[in-house]
Amino acid sequence: MKSPLSMLVAVLSGLLVLAGYFFPFPALIAIRTPMLDWAVTLAGIAGLVAIINLMVGVHLKRLREPGSKRFFSIVVIISFLMVAVFGFYLGPADQKFQRVVTAIQTPIETSLMALLAITLTYSSLKMLQRQRNWMGFVFFLSVILFLVINSGILAFSAEIPVLQDLLSGFHQIPAAGARGILLGIALGSLAAGVRILIGSDKPYSG
Amino acid sequence: MPTLSADLLWMFVSFILTLMVFSYLFGDNALFRFVPALFIGATTGYMFVIVVFQVVLPRLVAPILNGSVITLIPIILSGLLLMKVSPKLSKFGNISMAYLVGTGAAVAIGGAILGTLFGQIKGTLTAFDSLQHATGTTPLFLILEGTFMLVGTIATLVYFNFGAKNTAQKTAKRGWLSSAFAWIGQFFIAITLGAVFAGVLTTAITALVERSDFILQSINTLLR
Amino acid sequence: MAENICPICERPNDPSAERCWYCQAELASGEQPTPVNGTDWLNGLREESEQVTDVETPAETGELEKPEEIPDWLARIRTREQLEREAQANTESAQTEPVVAGKKEELPDWLKEIKAGFSGKKSESEQDDSAPESFSPLATSTAADQKPLAVGQDQNEDTDEWLSRLAAWKPTDAESQTVDEGQDAVDFDTSEPEIPLTPMETPPKPQFDMDSLAALNQAEFRPFESKRGNGWQKLNTDELDADQQDEPQPEKQLSFDDLSPAEEELAPANFDINALRETIAVQHTDPDFFAEKVTPDASDASDEDDLLEDDFQDLNLAGVENTAVASHEESIFLEIKSEPQPGDLTSSPFVPDDLPDWLATAKLEKHEKRSNEPISDELDAGKLEATLDKGNLPAWLQAARIPTPDADGLYDSRKGETSESGLLAGISGTLQTPSFGMDIRKPVGYGSALKVSERQKQSANLFANLVDETFDDNDISLPKKSKNRRMIWRLGLAFALLLAVFLSSNILAPFIIQPALFPPEVVSVYDQVDALSLDKPVLLTSDFEAAVAGELSWSSQALLEHLMNRNMNLVIISSNPSGSTLMTQLINNAAKNVQGFDVSTHVINLGYLPGGATGVKLLAENPRAAMPYTHNLDAAWNSPILYTVYSLSDFGAVVVLSDKSESSRAWVEQIRPALGATPLMFVISAQVAPLLQPYYQSGQVSGYVAGFYGSLAYEQMLQQTSKSLSHLGAFQSAMLLVVVLILVSGVVALIRPARTERKG
Structure with a gap:
C-alpha cells in the first residue's frame, strides 16, 4: 500500500x-x-x-x-x-481592474471562438469525404437539419401544422440520445467514484 | 476626432487584440502568438488576485482572526497542498489531494444517483404517465412518443455497453438483441452528436457575428 | 533435387549439410516439411513479427521443423484429443517405462495446466484438488514449449533439467528505470515469450512483490488478455490451422534455445515483469512443478557485465541506446525479410550456438532492462524518447523503423502492400494510408475494461485527427503547397462569412425571418419569471467563460431586463474566477435599458465560489456557509436583500448562465433536490441545449433560453425590439451560408469517388 x-x-x-x-x-x-x-x-x-x-x-x-x-x-x-x-x-471589485476581463480576456477569447467558426466550417466541408458510411451520412444530415433549425428560418412552419409536428418530432430524437448519454455518464461517474471510495483508484497518490 | 478617454483606450486595445487573433487566417505568425501569451499572463494574474481575495482571505484568514479554531484544519490542508509546488515536498500534498478527491467522488456519486439516474429514469417513464393528463393530444401519439423516447434511451445505453462474450472463434461479439439495440443506438447517437455539433457551430458563428459587429463599431467610433 | 533451406536465414544449403553455410544455424536433417500456403515455415514466423498478435503454437513449430525427431510427448500434443487419450494411457504405463518415459509423462501435465490456465479451463488435476495458486515462469513463457533444432536429440533428457532450472528462477528487485511507455505497450506481446531468467538462490517458492503488482497498470494486462484465446497453448493442429487462417500471426517466439543460452551465458538475468504478471493471472500451475531447484551460478553475473560492455561497443551504443535498439527490434523484422539480420537470430526460436555474443547479450540486455523497470504507472513515454540518440542507430535499423505497429489488426489485411503516400511511402510491407486520412498518432491506450471495436477505434482516432487538423497548421509534415491551399480556403471562407455578415444589415435586411415559433422551454422561463414573488431575491449564477460572453450577453439580455422590469432583487454568484465580472457587466448593460432599476440597491455580488460540483453542493446545503462575504469582503447575509434567505428554497428562482454541458449537469444534480418548489432556469449557449433538453423534459429544469435565437424568442414574447434583432440578419446569413457550403461539399463528396477509389 x-x-x-x-x-x-x-x-x-x-x-x-x-x-x-x-x-x-x-x-x-x-x-x-x-x-x-x-x-x-x-x-x-x-x-x-x-x-x-x-x-x-x-x-x-x-x-x-x-x-x-x-x-x-x-x-x-x-x-x-x-x-x-x-x-x-x-482590489478585485474595482471597475478599472475588471477591465482586465472585459478589455483583454473577452476580446481574445471571443475572437478565438469566432475563428473556430471558420475552422469548423472548413472541417465540415470534408465531413462526408472522411466518413462515407451510413453513420457519417446520418451525422451529416443531422448537422444540416439542426443548423437550419438553429438559424430560425423555419419560423414560417408555424403556419404549417404538419411541418411543426415534424420539427417537434425531430427535436425528440436528440433528446432520447442525450438522455442515454447522460445516463451513461452518470453510470460512469458512479463507477469511477465508487472505485475511489473503496480505495481501488488512487488518483491523489501522484 | 474623439477625445481620448479610458473607454476609448480600452476599446482600441480590444480592437487591436481582435485583429491580432484574426491574423491567424493568414497562417501562424508572431502577432497571433503574442496574444495567447498576453492572455495567459493577464488571466492568471487576475485569477491570482481573485483567489487571494475571495478564497484565502474570507475562508482562511478571516475565520482564524475571528477565533475559529476549526479553521486550522483547512489551513493545514492548504499548507500541505501548497507543498505540491515543490517536487521534493510534493508527497506531503497527497493528503490534501486525497481529501479533495474523496469528497469530490462522493459528490459525484450522490449527484449522479439522485440527480441524473433517478431523475432521468423518472423522466423517461413520465412520458407514459402524461397519458393521464393528456389534453388535446391523442393517447396513441403519446404512447408512440413515450415508446420512442424509451427505445432511444435504452438503445443509446446499450451501444455504450462494450461487454461481450467470447465466441468459439475467440472473437468478442455482442448478442443479437444487444447488436440490434446497439445499431439503433448508433442512429440516435449520430443524430444527437450532429445536434451538438450544430450547436457548437452556432455558438461559434454567433461569436463571429458579435466580433464583426464589434469591429464595425470600433472603426466607426475611432474614425468619428 | 530439393535443397535444404536454412530455418534461420532461409538460404538454400546442400541437402547433406548439417549446418547452414551462411549463418551456421543447425539445419533440419531429412526432407523439409511442405511449406504452408506456398511459403516455408519461417514466413509465418516473420509475419508474426510484423504484428502484435498471438503466439505460435509449440506443437506446430515442432512439427514443421523436424518431424522425425519430435519426441513422443511433443507428437502427442499435436492434437488435443490425442493428448488427452495418450496422457491417460501413459499414466498407466509410466511405472513400467524407463525414467525418460516417466519424465515425458510430466510434460503433458504441466502443458495441460498451462493450457487450462490460458484457456480459462482447469486441468483435470486442478479440477480434482484445486491446487493453490503458484508462480511459474513457464506458465507465461509461451514459446518455451517449442523444441528448437539446436537442442537436438537430447531434448528428452533436457526437458527435466530445464524444467527444474526454470522452476528455480525468481524475479529480482526492480530498479528504477524509465521506459518508454508506448514502447512498452507495443512490446508486450513480443517480450512475453522472451523471458530472461535469474537463478534463484532461495527455494523456488512462488515469490512476487504484491505492492509492485498492485501498482501495475491494468491496461498492461491486455496483451495477455488478448492471448488467452490464442494460439500457442492450443494443442489441436486442426484448431491451429483454422487459427492461422483467421487470426493474425504472433510476433516473436521464445524457444528453449532462447532460454538455454541465457542460463549458460547470462545467468543473473531477471524475470520479465510481463511474464510475472501473466503468471499471476494464470496461477494454475501445479506447485509440485517447483520441486526441483537449481543453484545459481554466481560467476554469471560478472560474465554478463563484460558481455554487455562488449555489446555496447559492438553496437556503438550507450546503454540506454542499446535498450532502445532492442526495443525496436520488432520494427526491424517488419521491414527486413530478405536477408537475415542479427536481430532475427536473437529473436528466433533457433538460436545457434555460435551466435555472435553481442547479439545474444544485446537481446538479453533488453530483457534485463525491462525487468528492472520500475513497476509503476509513471512510465514517461517522452523521457526515453528524448534520451535516444537516433544518430547512433545503425543505418539499417533507422531505415527499418516504422512509426507504430498497427494494433488494430488492419495490418494483417494489408501486409505486402506498398504505401503510395504518407510517411511509409515506398516501403514495402507497410500499411497503406487509410482512406479516411493519415493516422500518425500513437496507439491509444484504451482501458482493459472496454472492448472497443476496430471501427470505434478508427472513429475515435479520426475525430482526434480532425480536431488536431483544425488548429495544427504548423505540422512540419505538411507540404507548403498544402499549407497554402488551406490558408486560401480559410481566407476564402472568412471573407465569405464576413461579407455575409456585413452585407446582411443593409442588403439582406428585408429577408430576415423573425421568430414566430416560441420554444416551450423559453415560454416556460417567461412564465416563471412573470410569476416571481417580489419579496424573494433571484439567484443569478455565472458559469461561463469570456469566450461566449457575446452570445450569452445577447441570450440573457431580454431575461435580465424582464427581471429588472419587475424590480427583482438579484444575487450574483460565480463558479469561475472571471464569471463575477462578466455577470456584473451583463447586468450593467441590461440596467441601462431599464429605467428606475438601481443596480447598487438591487444587486449583490457574492463573488467566486470555487470547487465545481463540490462548491455547488455546499451552496445547496448551506448558502450562508458557502458564500459568507460579498466580493468586496463585506458581510453578505446582513444585507437587506439576503437577510431572509437561509436556504436555496428561499430564493424566488435560480437562474444559471452556462456554456458547458458538464457544469450545467452539475448544477442540476446538486441543487435541484435542495430547491423545493423554487424554479431552476438556465440561459445557455447553443452548444449546451441538446444535453440540457432531457433535464427539461424530466421536469428537473423549469425552462431555458438557448443561444441567440432563444433570446430573440424571449424578446418577441416581451414585445421588445432590442439590439439582438438587429443582429438577426447577420446571424441568419452566416448560418445559411455555412449550411449551403456544407451541403454542397457533402453532395460533391457523394458524387465524387473517394481519393483512394480515384487512384484505383
Whole structure:
C-alpha cells in the first residue's frame, strides 16, 4: 500500500459526505457542511498551486532557454505581474481592474471562438469525404437539419401544422440520445467514484 | 476626432487584440502568438488576485482572526497542498489531494444517483404517465412518443455497453438483441452528436457575428 | 533435387549439410516439411513479427521443423484429443517405462495446466484438488514449449533439467528505470515469450512483490488478455490451422534455445515483469512443478557485465541506446525479410550456438532492462524518447523503423502492400494510408475494461485527427503547397462569412425571418419569471467563460431586463474566477435599458465560489456557509436583500448562465433536490441545449433560453425590439451560408469517388 494515510483520508471523507446524501441526520449534516467547506477552500488553493506552478515551474524556467519561447514567457510573466500588482492595489471589485476581463480576456477569447467558426466550417466541408458510411451520412444530415433549425428560418412552419409536428418530432430524437448519454455518464461517474471510495483508484497518490 | 478617454483606450486595445487573433487566417505568425501569451499572463494574474481575495482571505484568514479554531484544519490542508509546488515536498500534498478527491467522488456519486439516474429514469417513464393528463393530444401519439423516447434511451445505453462474450472463434461479439439495440443506438447517437455539433457551430458563428459587429463599431467610433 | 533451406536465414544449403553455410544455424536433417500456403515455415514466423498478435503454437513449430525427431510427448500434443487419450494411457504405463518415459509423462501435465490456465479451463488435476495458486515462469513463457533444432536429440533428457532450472528462477528487485511507455505497450506481446531468467538462490517458492503488482497498470494486462484465446497453448493442429487462417500471426517466439543460452551465458538475468504478471493471472500451475531447484551460478553475473560492455561497443551504443535498439527490434523484422539480420537470430526460436555474443547479450540486455523497470504507472513515454540518440542507430535499423505497429489488426489485411503516400511511402510491407486520412498518432491506450471495436477505434482516432487538423497548421509534415491551399480556403471562407455578415444589415435586411415559433422551454422561463414573488431575491449564477460572453450577453439580455422590469432583487454568484465580472457587466448593460432599476440597491455580488460540483453542493446545503462575504469582503447575509434567505428554497428562482454541458449537469444534480418548489432556469449557449433538453423534459429544469435565437424568442414574447434583432440578419446569413457550403461539399463528396477509389 503506497500511502495508507492518504487512502484513509479519501475513503473516510468520501463516505462521510456520501452518507449525508442518503441519511439526513443532523449530526451528519453538522459534520458534512464544514467538510464540504474545507474541500471548497482546498479547490481554491489548488488553483493557486496551479498558478504558481505555471509561473515558476514553466515560464521562469523558460527564461533560461534561448529562442522565441523565451520572449513569450517574458510576455506572460510581465503581464501576470502587472495584473497582479494592479489587482492587489485596487482590489478585485474595482471597475478599472475588471477591465482586465472585459478589455483583454473577452476580446481574445471571443475572437478565438469566432475563428473556430471558420475552422469548423472548413472541417465540415470534408465531413462526408472522411466518413462515407451510413453513420457519417446520418451525422451529416443531422448537422444540416439542426443548423437550419438553429438559424430560425423555419419560423414560417408555424403556419404549417404538419411541418411543426415534424420539427417537434425531430427535436425528440436528440433528446432520447442525450438522455442515454447522460445516463451513461452518470453510470460512469458512479463507477469511477465508487472505485475511489473503496480505495481501488488512487488518483491523489501522484 | 474623439477625445481620448479610458473607454476609448480600452476599446482600441480590444480592437487591436481582435485583429491580432484574426491574423491567424493568414497562417501562424508572431502577432497571433503574442496574444495567447498576453492572455495567459493577464488571466492568471487576475485569477491570482481573485483567489487571494475571495478564497484565502474570507475562508482562511478571516475565520482564524475571528477565533475559529476549526479553521486550522483547512489551513493545514492548504499548507500541505501548497507543498505540491515543490517536487521534493510534493508527497506531503497527497493528503490534501486525497481529501479533495474523496469528497469530490462522493459528490459525484450522490449527484449522479439522485440527480441524473433517478431523475432521468423518472423522466423517461413520465412520458407514459402524461397519458393521464393528456389534453388535446391523442393517447396513441403519446404512447408512440413515450415508446420512442424509451427505445432511444435504452438503445443509446446499450451501444455504450462494450461487454461481450467470447465466441468459439475467440472473437468478442455482442448478442443479437444487444447488436440490434446497439445499431439503433448508433442512429440516435449520430443524430444527437450532429445536434451538438450544430450547436457548437452556432455558438461559434454567433461569436463571429458579435466580433464583426464589434469591429464595425470600433472603426466607426475611432474614425468619428 | 530439393535443397535444404536454412530455418534461420532461409538460404538454400546442400541437402547433406548439417549446418547452414551462411549463418551456421543447425539445419533440419531429412526432407523439409511442405511449406504452408506456398511459403516455408519461417514466413509465418516473420509475419508474426510484423504484428502484435498471438503466439505460435509449440506443437506446430515442432512439427514443421523436424518431424522425425519430435519426441513422443511433443507428437502427442499435436492434437488435443490425442493428448488427452495418450496422457491417460501413459499414466498407466509410466511405472513400467524407463525414467525418460516417466519424465515425458510430466510434460503433458504441466502443458495441460498451462493450457487450462490460458484457456480459462482447469486441468483435470486442478479440477480434482484445486491446487493453490503458484508462480511459474513457464506458465507465461509461451514459446518455451517449442523444441528448437539446436537442442537436438537430447531434448528428452533436457526437458527435466530445464524444467527444474526454470522452476528455480525468481524475479529480482526492480530498479528504477524509465521506459518508454508506448514502447512498452507495443512490446508486450513480443517480450512475453522472451523471458530472461535469474537463478534463484532461495527455494523456488512462488515469490512476487504484491505492492509492485498492485501498482501495475491494468491496461498492461491486455496483451495477455488478448492471448488467452490464442494460439500457442492450443494443442489441436486442426484448431491451429483454422487459427492461422483467421487470426493474425504472433510476433516473436521464445524457444528453449532462447532460454538455454541465457542460463549458460547470462545467468543473473531477471524475470520479465510481463511474464510475472501473466503468471499471476494464470496461477494454475501445479506447485509440485517447483520441486526441483537449481543453484545459481554466481560467476554469471560478472560474465554478463563484460558481455554487455562488449555489446555496447559492438553496437556503438550507450546503454540506454542499446535498450532502445532492442526495443525496436520488432520494427526491424517488419521491414527486413530478405536477408537475415542479427536481430532475427536473437529473436528466433533457433538460436545457434555460435551466435555472435553481442547479439545474444544485446537481446538479453533488453530483457534485463525491462525487468528492472520500475513497476509503476509513471512510465514517461517522452523521457526515453528524448534520451535516444537516433544518430547512433545503425543505418539499417533507422531505415527499418516504422512509426507504430498497427494494433488494430488492419495490418494483417494489408501486409505486402506498398504505401503510395504518407510517411511509409515506398516501403514495402507497410500499411497503406487509410482512406479516411493519415493516422500518425500513437496507439491509444484504451482501458482493459472496454472492448472497443476496430471501427470505434478508427472513429475515435479520426475525430482526434480532425480536431488536431483544425488548429495544427504548423505540422512540419505538411507540404507548403498544402499549407497554402488551406490558408486560401480559410481566407476564402472568412471573407465569405464576413461579407455575409456585413452585407446582411443593409442588403439582406428585408429577408430576415423573425421568430414566430416560441420554444416551450423559453415560454416556460417567461412564465416563471412573470410569476416571481417580489419579496424573494433571484439567484443569478455565472458559469461561463469570456469566450461566449457575446452570445450569452445577447441570450440573457431580454431575461435580465424582464427581471429588472419587475424590480427583482438579484444575487450574483460565480463558479469561475472571471464569471463575477462578466455577470456584473451583463447586468450593467441590461440596467441601462431599464429605467428606475438601481443596480447598487438591487444587486449583490457574492463573488467566486470555487470547487465545481463540490462548491455547488455546499451552496445547496448551506448558502450562508458557502458564500459568507460579498466580493468586496463585506458581510453578505446582513444585507437587506439576503437577510431572509437561509436556504436555496428561499430564493424566488435560480437562474444559471452556462456554456458547458458538464457544469450545467452539475448544477442540476446538486441543487435541484435542495430547491423545493423554487424554479431552476438556465440561459445557455447553443452548444449546451441538446444535453440540457432531457433535464427539461424530466421536469428537473423549469425552462431555458438557448443561444441567440432563444433570446430573440424571449424578446418577441416581451414585445421588445432590442439590439439582438438587429443582429438577426447577420446571424441568419452566416448560418445559411455555412449550411449551403456544407451541403454542397457533402453532395460533391457523394458524387465524387473517394481519393483512394480515384487512384484505383
